[in-house]
Amino acid sequence: MAIICVDAGTTVIKAVGYDSSGAESYVARRETTVSRPAPGHAEQDMDAVWAAVADTVREVAARMGERGSHESGTVESGTVESGTVESGTVDFVAVTAQGDGCWLVDAGGEPTGPAILWNDARAAATVDAWTRSGLAAAAFRLNGSSAASGLPHAILTWLGANDPGRLDRSHANLTCGGWIFSRMTGQLVADESDASAPFMDLRARAYSAELLAMFGLEWAGRLLPEVRSCPVAELSADAAATLGLPAGTPVVMAPYDIAATALGAGAVSPGQACGILGTTLCTEVIVGSPDLDGDPTGITIALPGGYLRAFPTFAGTEVVQWTCRLLGLDGPAELGELALQSPPGANGLAFLPYLSPAGERAPFSDPLARGALHGMSFEHGREHVARAVLEGLTMVIRDCLAATGAAPTELRASGGGSASATWLAMIADVTGLPVRRPADAEVGARGAYLVGLAATGAAPSVAAAAAEHVRLRDAVEPDPGRKARYARLFDDFLTLRGADAGTWPLLADMRGRA
Structure with a gap:
């Protein structure tokens, strides 16, 4: 068994190769650029993000292919092309990425402009108005998440007022993970974690027409991609050629990065907590059911079999x-x-x-x-x-x-x-x-690895996979x-x-x- 997991963060994209024992074998990294074309704006070139993903996956695939040719004794040197992996040697690719923002694409899956990121502030005045009017608190009773300027409802509201032409050209609003998954498989979908905020009724685990109406965004319903609990699809022929992997390799869309990191740290059962010391300081705890009656702060993320109550800050x-x-x-x-x-x-x-x-x-x-x-x-x-x-x-x-x-x-x-x-x-x-710190260097990728094992049937559950593969250092x-x-x-x-x-x-x- 060999597995490749992608962790596409805001400033660094990583691909991690795992060997048959589940140990990290190779890590490839590419830095990405966040552009700030105006005060408060935070954007990324979507094609550049995909190119960085492709570079890292191709590098790891080539290294794994080299290792396989040296170790198997059955593959002659030169029979596997440089930058490709022999068919059957990679069990699946799993993807986790930065969350929130707006990654708009047209009906052909092509970007209609740069991605507007989770830390974009152009809609701050809109969010301030929602907060002061009580609208944000009312929405929390359905979606379990506070309003923020980098969430899709705020960005779409801003685009509706300032760039309606881009919305007219757009067919689907993806996230970073959804964008990468679409490039690999051709499918425009969202997993439950990415769909959780701001339009999901958490109890129903489905988009809420009431929430769209509360924000005056009924028109945006057409942009919301299909929600799947844990999307799995085959790697397309075009993507396979780009990545150096066999067509048909399963691709798993894991929860987005803060959730994947909690899982990768072994926080998989109610009451277990994780703190991410990254671009965001994210303090999070696994819960069995959403609490929609408490203070309307933080976010609540739907996961397979449970929820994650998370408080991702802008300070990190x-x-x-x-x-x-x-x-x-x-x-x-x-x-x-x-x-x-x-x-x-x-x-x-x-x-x-x-x-x-x-x-x-x-x-x-x-x-x-x-x-x-x-x-x-x-x-x-x-x-x-x-x-x-x-x-x-x-x-x-x-x-x-x-x-x-x-x-x-x-x-x-x-x-x-x-x-x-x-x-x-x-x-x-x-x-x-x-x-306690996990022993893994790449904890978000490990979370995607665990989800991929469960999604492809290689493990009975994420918790079971974590019990086998997550190791922790001594406590401080x-x-x-x-x-x-x-x-x-x-x-x-x-x-x-x-x-x-x-x-x-x-x-x-x-x-x-x-």
């Missing part, structure tokens, strides 16, 4: 990278080392990490939210700023964990930020939970003294945010006059 490792640039550091490792030179609490310095032009979406939704560094004086140095930034991001994780309403006994940590021992220790201290335990200190600092963090929130409309007005 981009904040870390911004801080490194500001402080003249080479990267996150240096930031962690510098932070250790400051005591917990950063000598009275507190950081609100809401730096995204789109504001914040979890665990509260406010497109006007902005960051702040409180308590600055001549007594503070670079080490205090470094510590305050990591503490501010970690307070957000605790804030989101509290919003889930769950009481997990440990937190699985993944994403690029989980490589920082300093940050993991801080997360354990702030949340009061043991923190919270320090009792620092845990108590951070409990008080968390209350201070919430107090400061509440005070700052009153200034956000004024700051928005000031930006508008700039």
Whole structure:
């Protein structure tokens, strides 16, 4: 058995090859570009994303083909073309990708313009109006998700007012995963995770005409692709030639990246929690049924056999990278080392990490939210700023964990930020939970791998596949003294945010006059 899994993130696309034991064999990576043609806009060239996917898959397929020709003893050198894999050697390809946004295509499956991404802020004013009118909260009672400017209802509303011609040319609104799946199979579909927000009635697991009407988007129903629980289709002949794989290879559309990462970290049963330290800080917990009656914050994602309650923020490792640039550091490792030179609490310095032009979406939704560094004086140095930034991001994780309403006994940590021992220790201290990292380097791809096993019948369920293939590192335990200190600092963090929130409309007005 050999398997290839694609994890198409916002800035990096990866293809991972797995051998017959389920171990990672090869990883290929390509960076992608996010363009910002106007303030608040975040777009990607859809064809460029597909080209990057094709490059990574082709590279992994070639490496796996080389390995197969060397190991089998039955395939002569030169009988498998460079960049191809012998028929039958790849059991399936599974795809996970960034979620949300609008990836519009025409009836032939071709893009009608650039993809508008999940972190796009052009519709922030629309979302603000929905939130203040109570419309967003009312919709939450059906779809379990708060409104955000990068969700399809907000983007489609903006396009309807500003680019109706593009909508006229469009036949289907896909996600990144749906776009890649369509390129591989020719089918325009959505899996349940991608369809969950904002138009799905979660209890019915189907699109809701009521939700479309609530947002004045009845006309957009024609753009919604067919929803399947876990789409599986054959690799087309054209895609096979592009990817260097046999035509007919099964292609599995796994849940989108934040859900796939939770699964890949082994969070597969109700009550198990995962924190993704990536472009978004996403704190999430598996639940057996959707809670549509609580605070209208976060998102709820339908999964095979259950749901994921998730709080994906706009504040994540981009904040870390911004801080490194500001402080003249080479990267996150240096930031962690510098932070250790400051005591917990950063000598009275507190950081609100809401730096995204789109504001914040979890665990509260406010497109006007902005960051702040409180308590600055001549007594503070670079080490205090470094510590305050990591503490501010970690307070957000605790804030989101509290919003889930769950009481997990440990937190699985993944994403690029989980490589920082300093940050993991801080997360354990702030949340009061043991923190464990998966042994896999590519956790999102591992989640797609598990879903693919279940979807193709190679495993009885995702949970069974996880029990066999997910391995965890030793836990990072919270320090009792620092845990108590951070409990008080968390209350201070919430107090400061509440005070700052009153200034956000004024700051928005000031930006508008700039």
